[in-house]
Amino acid sequence: xxxxxxxxxxxxxxxxxxxQITEEDSTVIWAQADTTQQVLxxxxxxxxxxxxxxxxxxxxxxxxxxxxxxxxxxxxxxxIVSRRTYLILDTGSLVFPQWQADWNGRKYATSAININVSxxxxxxxxxxxxxxxxKTIGFNLWWWMRHYWLYLIAALLSIVxxxxxxxxxxxxxxxxxxxxxxxxxxxxxxxxxxxKLRKEKTWEVDAKGYYIKLGDLVRVxxxxxxxxxxxxxxxxxxxxMLKNKWTDQQLQAYQYILTRADYVKFAKGRVxxxxxxxxxxxxxxxxxxxxxxxxxx
Numbered sequence: 001x002x003x004x005x006x007x008x009x010x011x012x013x014x015x016x017x018x019x020q021i022t023e024e025d026s027t028v029i030w031a032q033a034d035t036t037q038q039v040l041x042x043x044x045x046x047x048x049x050x051x052x053x054x055x056x057x058x059x060x061x062x063x064x065x066x067x068x069x070x071x072x073x074x075x076x077x078x079x080i081v082s083r084r085t086y087l088i089l090d091t092g093s094l095v096f097p098q099w100q101a102d103w104n105g106r107k108y109a110t111s112a113i114n115i116n117v118s119x120x121x122x123x124x125x126x127x128x129x130x131x132x133x134x135k136t137i138g139f140n141l142w143w144w145m146r147h148y149w150l151y152l153i154a155a156l157l158s159i160v161x162x163x164x165x166x167x168x169x170x171x172x173x174x175x176x177x178x179x180x181x182x183x184x185x186x187x188x189x190x191x192x193x194x195x196k197l198r199k200e201k202t203w204e205v206d207a208k209g210y211y212i213k214l215g216d217l218v219r220v221x222x223x224x225x226x227x228x229x230x231x232x233x234x235x236x237x238x239x240x241m242l243k244n245k246w247t248d249q250q251l252q253a254y255q256y257i258l259t260r261a262d263y264v265k266f267a268k269g270r271v272x273x274x275x276x277x278x279x280x281x282x283x284x285x286x287x288x289x290x291x292x293x294x295x296x297x
Contacts, residue, residue: 024109028054029101031110038117040091043069046113049079054103058082063097065090065117091117187295190221190287194280203276208268210276211261218257218283225290235262250289253282 029050038044044066050056052075062068063086070085088094096113145152194217202210216231219238223230226245230238235258242251257279263269 024111027051028103028108029056029099029110031099031113033096033113033115036115038088038115040088040117040119042088043085044088044094044115045083045085046096048082048084048099048110050082050099050101051103052078052080054101054108056080056082057100057102059097059099063094065092065094088115088117091119093117186221186224187287187292190217191284193217194284194287198280203271203273207264207271207276211264211279214279214283215258215261215265218254218286221287222254222290225292235259250286253286256282257286 029048031046031048034045034047066086066088068084069087070083072083074081074083094115094117096115098109098112100107100109102108193213197210197214202213219231222228226242228238228241230241233241235255238258239251239255242254246254260271260275260279264271
C-alpha cells in the first residue's frame with residue numbers, strides 16, 4: 001500500500017508540473033513581431049519586453065524554417081527589451097514559441113506569434129477579400145474534456161489519494177489508542193533513591209559515585225519543589241539563592257551535604273563513614289520537610 005501511495009503521489013506531481021497554467025499579462029511580459037507577412041529569404045524581428053524583476057524563460061534559438069542572425073537586449077526605466085532577428089528559410093506559416101516570465105511565484109507567457117511566408121511579395125493590384133468577423137463557437141463538452149483531460153486525471157488522482165490516506169489514518173487511529181502520560185512522583189523517586197543508597201552502601205566501594213548520586217538527588221528534588229534552578233548552580237551560588245527563603249537549619253543541612261560532596265568529588269578527599277551516614281540522614285530530613293501535600297495522608 002505504501003509503494004502504491006508513493007507511486008500515486010509521484011504521478012500526481014508530474015501531472016501537476018506539466019499542467020501548470022500560465023497567464024497573459026502585458027504589464028509583466030509581452031511580445032510582437034515587426035510583421036505578420038514576409039517573403040522567403042527576408043528577415044523578421046521579434047521584440048519582447050518584460051518586467052525587470054521577473055525571471056525570463058527564453059525559448060530555444062532553433063525555430064523550424066528560420067535561423068537566428070541577430071540578438072540584442074536593452075534596458076529602459078521600466079522594462080527590459082529583447083530583440084531577436086531571424087532569417088526566413090522556408091515558406092508557409094511559421095510559429096514562434098511563447099516567451100515566459102516568472103514573477104511573484106506565478107508564470108506569465110506571451111501569445112504565440114505566427115508569420116505567413118510566401119515566395120514573393122503580394123502584387124499591389126490583387127484585390128484582397130474583406131476581413132470577416134470572428135465566428136462565435138458554442139461550448140462543446142466533449143471538446144472541453146479532450147482539451148483538459150490532463151487536469152481531470154490530476155483531480156481524480158488527488159481525490160483517490162485523499163480518500164486512501166484518510167482511511168489509513170482513520171484505521172490507525174482506531175487501532176492505536178492514546179496513551180496518557182503518567183506524571184512523575186518526584187517525592188517517591190527521591191525516597192526510593194535514598195533507600196537504595198542506604199541499602200547498597202555505595203560509599204564503601206565508591207565514595208565519589210555515592211556523593212554524585214546523593215547530590216544530584218537532593219538538587220533535583222529540592223529544585224523542583226522550590227522552583228529554583230538548584231541543579232544548575234554551584235554550591236555557593238545555590239546557598240546565596242536560598243538565603244532568606246529557608247531556615248538556618250535547612251541551609252546548614254543543605255550545605256553539609258553539598259560541601260562534603262564537593263570535597264570528595266573535586267578535592268578527592270576522604271570522609272568518615274559517620275559523615276556519609278550523616279549526609280544521608282540530613283538529605284532525608286530535607287526531603288521530608290518539602291514533602292508534597294499529596295503525600296501527607
